[in-house]
Amino acid sequence: MPFLSLLFKKKRSKNPQKKLYYQLKELLLEHEITSQAVENSTIFERSFKWSITNIAVAHLAKLTGIPWKLNAPFKRELLFGVGAFKNMESSMQYIGNTICFFNDGYFKEFGCYSQNELFLLAGDIELKHQRI
Known part of the structure; x- marks a missing residue:
């Protein structure tokens, strides 16, 4: 499963990279390929330890595991x-x-x-x- 590290904030509406991100997600889903994305800035935040559980559960579920x-x-x-x-x-x-x-x-x-x-x-x- 592709793991995407995003170098931009998805919530910023004017970012031109965001369109490419959604096109990639759409293309993957059309081929029934799930992916997991995390904003790069999130990985380096002090609070990342609170995000990692949700990321892991989503990743595991998408890999057909039992979260x-x-x-x-x-x-x-x-x-x-x-x-x-x-x-x-x-x-x-x-x-x-x-x-x-x-x-x-x-x-x-x-x-x-x-x-x-x-x-x-x-x-x-x-x-x-x-x-x-």
Whole structure:
């Protein structure tokens, strides 16, 4: 899995490198390749020790590892999260989902949808629900 060390701040809207970053992430996702990015400045902050756990858990989950396991018998429960992102340069909104964490700790799938594809997101959630 590619690990990207960013030499710029993603939240700064006027950075020309940011467009290249999102193009690279999109290209990787089109080929079903996950990646992990960290801003270079974050690595050298004194508070980095508090970020490393989240980075490690995300990295492990993307590598199909088990970042956590509930101390409970396996159940056919579906856990999912939905997040949103708005590209400040293009004003394009994206809806992402991390569907299919079962309580065995395995990450199952990731999907990303633009703001005009909410019906696809809803359909994806319904399909996953039917499969459990």
